[in-house]
Amino acid sequence: MKSRSLSISATEFKARCLSVFKNLETRRYTRVVVTRRGQPVAEVVPPRVAPPDLWGALRGSVTIRSGVDLTAPALREPLDAGRGRLHR
Numbered sequence: 001m002k003s004r005s006l007s008i009s010a011t012e013f014k015a016r017c018l019s020v021f022k023n024l025e026t027r028r029y030t031r032v033v034v035t036r037r038g039q040p041v042a043e044v045v046p047p048r049v050a051p052p053d054l055w056g057a058l059r060g061s062v063t064i065r066s067g068v069d070l071t072a073p074a075l076r077e078p079l080d081a082g083r084g085r086l087h088r
Contacts, residue, residue, distance in 0.1 A: 005029060
């Protein structure tokens with residue numbers, strides 16, 4: 001993401017603050033530096049967006065067709081452990 005910043009005087013910031021906040025919210029700017037007599041006095045940045053909680057994020061996205069038994073064995077042949085073999 002390209003870093004775009006805006007430098008604005010305190011007087012202009014007072015007049016346009018709602019517009020500046022909207023531009024920060026939409027990520028048009030990554031930071032706004034407010035100046036007084038050409039010297040920076042404040043830096044306004046958008047809040048960090050917390051990553052979404054992964055627990056339950058895919059809930060409802062999987063459907064199981066009727067007639068499918070999830071507890072049935074997946075393979076038709078017995079596994080090595082079923083034959084009493086631990087290692088090959």
